[in-house]
Amino acid sequence: MADTTLDPATMAAPQRAGGGPSMAAIVSPLLFFALFAGLPFLLGSGDTFVLTIASRILIMALAAMSLDLILGYGAMVSFGHAAFIGIGAYVIGIASEHGMEEIAITLPMTLAICGAFALLMGAVSVRTSGIQFIMITLAIGQMAYFGATSLARYGGDDGLTLWGRSLVFDTRLLGDTTTLYYVILATLAVCYVLLSVIVASRFGRVLRGINESEKRMEALGYPVDRFRLTAFVIAGAICGVAGILLANLTEFVSPAYMTWDRSADLIIILVIGGLGRLHGALWGALVLLGLEEAIPWLFSDILAPLVSPVEGGGGFGAWWQHVCAVIAENWRVILGPILVLVALYARGGLVTLLGREGRA
Amino acid sequence: MSALVVDGLKKRYGGLTVTDDVSITVEEGEIHAVIGPNGAGKTTLVKQICGDVAPDEGSVSLYGRDVTHYSVHRRAQMGLGRTFQITCLLEGFTVLENVATALQAKRGSSFRFFRPVATERALNDAAFALIARVGLAERAGERVANLSHGEHRKLELAVALATEPKVLLLDEPLAGTGPEEVEPLIVLLGEARKSVPILLIDHDMHAVFSLAHRVTVLVNGRVIATGSPAEIRTNPAVLEAYLGEEGELAHTEAAGA
Structure with a gap:
């Protein structure tokens, strides 16, 4: 065998995104960011409706991507991750209520508070696994939710309307919806690069190793729990940033941001897009939130008018319109079969359709 | 100073004593083999040395330091390396x-x-x-x-x-390997011994007798004999235990003679 094939540097390249990436791992995020960067030009000015939906997609992508670090790379199925979106949003809401709107102050505050909450949640959960881990993260997530509903001073159940969007070094930069959109997009891009770097680092290799075999990593001398806890804190802090962005987008903060089905949505995004790849979160968020908008529109505006009820009501037409209205209202009826199809035919998530990555 | 000292280790599961007052030492530069028929308690012994299972009594020491209450990863950090019986990569x-x-x-x-x-x-x-x-x-x-x-x-x-590692624990390193694969592995183990003392758990008699400096025989959780390979081959208690179980030792002896 020729010596040229035995260069250690090329053989150490990790098989998954984050190290020696495959074509798909390079093309997929570039395509996503190019698409979203160009969107405002396609829409023309004044179309804030689509831009707001796109902003929500980007924010959910960021939250799901942070979850991917612990779920996809660390095999920790957290059912309480949306709590960090909520906490991030509440930091902005409560600070704003007290007259503090400067992002240069509220961002570090959010990172510290979400990091501390993640430390707490992680400290009691990382020792466990499987159903136990799910139950603990779910329970702590619900504690955060009920904690928020009990904040009578800050709106309780009803939530809290912000005085305005955050100040950036004392300017109203974020006041413009298109500017806010680009700030969200840039934040997502920065976090994507940051997480990609972390995954490819020494720390990331240990995390991936724990995912492969916890027993082996312990026997090598790695304190497994400490690595898991660190990943948990990083993920929590980054998810808090998604909360800041969401609060600024909606100018509203609500306990509904951290219900457990929001946490489930983040997991669904990862399952649709692909776990353990970071850019899977991008496409997953686009598909999930896209379907949430597209299905009701499809059924109420396109399919329902196809068959009109006969004069005087009744008949097939009336039944058809009723069915369309029900589906439009309960769009998850369609989401279910789609999830089943993804689980059956694109087991690594949609990004595997872009090309085979090394993952077996 | 001994590299690894297992002293008076005991482990009971209900009424069943799986490790019964086991003491083994591994000196620097040696391969110490532990053999025993199926059910002798080899796996439980390995688990107690590595820290997967806590013993009821007794102690495990690495180069004079008592590590009985250390976690798996701390023992590894202190120099206890291991291979797994069932490949764990x-x-x-x-x-x-x-x-x-x-x-x-x-x-x-x-x-x-x-x-x-x-x-x-x-x-x-x-x-x-x-x-x-x-x-x-x-x-x-x-x-x-x-x-x-x-x-x-x-x-x-x-x-x-x-x-x-400062001590290497090899849990059936030859398990499931074909005849043509065993020889190179035995050579490798012999070389590894020059850099690190080894506790070798196995029931491949041929490998054990050609590699080990000392052999400990475990039966029903108890040490029935410790000695050089030559002593073990002729030890009546060992012969009886193995003949009773499988006759494997006698077979190996005949083949190796």
Whole structure:
């Protein structure tokens, strides 16, 4: 065998995104960011409706991507991750209520508070696994939710309307919806690069190793729990940033941001897009939130008018319109079969359709 | 000072005593083998030495330090390396990555978040040297999931050596290997002994008698004999235990004579 094939540097390249990436791992995020960067030009000015939906997609992508670090790379199925979106949003809401709107102050505050909450949640959960881990993260997530509903001073159940969007070094930069959109997009891009770097680092290799075999990593001398806890804190802090962005987008903060089905949505995004790849979160968020908008529109505006009820009501037409209205209202009826199809035919998530990555 | 001292270890599960007052020492520079028929308590003994299972009584010491209450990873950090009876590798990683991950545990902090680890020349070169030593150089870029069973056993050994152990615990390193794969592994183990004392758990008699300096025989959780391979071969209690179970020892003896 020729010596040229035995260069250690090329053989150490990790098989998954984050190290020696495959074509798909390079093309997929570039395509996503190019698409979203160009969107405002396609829409023309004044179309804030689509831009707001796109902003929500980007924010959910960021939250799901942070979850991917612990779920996809660390095999920790957290059912309480949306709590960090909520906490991030509440930091902005409560600070704003007290007259503090400067992002240069509220961002570090959010990172510290979400990091501390993640430390707490992680400290009691990382020792466990499987159903136990799910139950603990779910329970702590619900504690955060009920904690928020009990904040009578800050709106309780009803939530809290912000005085305005955050100040950036004392300017109203974020006041413009298109500017806010680009700030969200840039934040997502920065976090994507940051997480990609972390995954490819020494720390990331240990995390991936724990995912492969916890027993082996312990026997090598790695304190497994400490690595898991660190990943948990990083993920929590980054998810808090998604909360800041969401609060600024909606100018509203609500306990509904951290219900457990929001946490489930983040997991669904990862399952649709692909776990353990970071850019899977991008496409997953686009598909999930896209379907949430597209299905009701499809059924109420396109399919329902196809068959009109006969004069005087009744008949097939009336039944058809009723069915369309029900589906439009309960769009998850369609989401279910789609999830089943993804689980059956694109087991690594949609990004595997872009090309085979090394993952077996 | 002895590399590894197991002193008066006892473990009971309900009414069943699986480890009954077991004492074993491994001196520097030696291979100490532990053999025993199925159900002798070898696996439970290994688990207690590594820290997977806490003993009811007795102690485990590494170079004079009592590690009985240390966790698995702390024992590993202190220099207890091991291989697994059932191969335990990072299946999705390449051969080189497996060894580099093991090296990384001892060389510098792993709480480093920014530099891409795949480009760390020092780790890769050291890992490649170990892989070449066990004869897997041409498979270095292969995923572990694609290796043959014999290659898995070799990689287990390379990974264990990469942790730079002060004592090496080999749990049936030859288990399930074909006849043509056993010989090179035995040569490898003999070489490994020069750099690190080894506690070898196995029931491949041929390998045990050709490699070990001392042999301890475990039956029903109890040590029935310890001595040189020559002494063990002729020990009546050992012969009885093995003849009673399988007759394997007598068979090996006849074949080796």
